[in-house]
Amino acid sequence: MVIQQKEAVFNIVVCVAALVLYVILRLTVGLYQSHAAFSLLALQAISVLIYRKFARKRGITMDERDLAIRHKAAIIGFSIFWLFFVGFSLATFYANQQTGVVSVNLWVLMVFMGWIVLYLAWSVAALVLYRQ
Amino acid sequence: MTKSQLTNNIRRLRFNHNEMIQEELAKKVGVTRQTIIALEASKYVPSLLLAMKIARVFGVAVEDVFQIVEQ
Numbered sequence: 001m002v003i004q005q006k007e008a009v010f011n012i013v014v015c016v017a018a019l020v021l022y023v024i025l026r027l028t029v030g031l032y033q034s035h036a037a038f039s040l041l042a043l044q045a046i047s048v049l050i051y052r053k054f055a056r057k058r059g060i061t062m063d064e065r066d067l068a069i070r071h072k073a074a075i076i077g078f079s080i081f082w083l084f085f086v087g088f089s090l091a092t093f094y095a096n097q098q099t100g101v102v103s104v105n106l107w108v109l110m111v112f113m114g115w116i117v118l119y120l121a122w123s124v125a126a127l128v129l130y131r132q
Numbered sequence: 133m134t135k136s137q138l139t140n141n142i143r144r145l146r147f148n149h150n151e152m153i154q155e156e157l158a159k160k161v162g163v164t165r166q167t168i169i170a171l172e173a174s175k176y177v178p179s180l181l182l183a184m185k186i187a188r189v190f191g192v193a194v195e196d197v198f199q200i201v202e203q
Contacts, residue, residue, distance in 0.1 A: 002166050063163035065176050130166075132175065 003061045004070065005130055007047060008123035014043045015116045015123075031105055038112040044119070069129045077122025084117045085110075135203045142197060143172050145190045161185040 001009075018040040025034035088110050092102055146152040154168045161182060170176035171186075178186070178198075187194045 002164055060158065060162060060164055063167050064179050064182060065167040065170060066164070 002066065002130070004066050005127060008073075008126040010047045011044060011119045011123040012127075014040060014047075015120045018112075019116060035105070035108055035112070038108075041112065041115060069126055072129055073122050073126035076125035077118050080121035081114055081118040085114055088114070137174065137201045137203060138177050138198055139174050139201050140171060140198045142168070142186065145192070145197065149190060157186070157189060160189050 018037050021037035021040060022034055025037050092106065092110075096102060142157070146154070146157060154165045154172075158165045158168045162185070163182065167176065171178060183194050183198055187197045190197065
């Protein structure tokens with residue numbers, strides 16, 4: 001498993017953990033407090049440092065194939081994120097109509113869910129492309 | 133329209149060069165071993181630069197390493 005695959009797996013684990021924690025908190029402590037689950041996403045920042053340290057020891061860790069896969073995975077990730085973003089925005093618009101008010105809770109949910117969708121799609125696409 | 137596929141003799145050339153291991157070839161051309169594995173399985177089409185580097189390691193022309201197969 002190359003370093004990019006490990007990074008993708010780590011991102012998937014963090015995103016799924018945040019989602020699971022969100023659902024648990026939502027069911028137990030309520031909507032407002034459940035947003036705390038998204039703080040788990042901050043772990044993604046740590047992954048960069050861990051893998052940079054790991055990369056220094058291993059020598060060549062990224063080449064043209066890895067960059068090509070990263071590029072393709074990013075395109076897939078952003079495409080799926082954009083579908084989610086447009087879908088969520090339109091659904092909100094049609095639910096509230098022109099004079100409606102969008103809850104701050106909904107706005108926070110869209111931002112963090114969008115982030116999760118982006119990284120999940122990006123990471124899964126990268127893992128699939130490495131297997132091809 | 134015919135579909136083209138790039139095949140290669142990297143595995144054979146490695147064995148002809150003192151059974152060079154994938155790791156050694158990867159290090160010489162500056163890529164990861166996984167990329168050499170993908171190349172040998174014809175699952176990845178290399179850049180011109182990488183193709184020329186591989187050919188230079190074996191001391192042959194690029195055409196002796198890579199061939200286009202029309203399907």
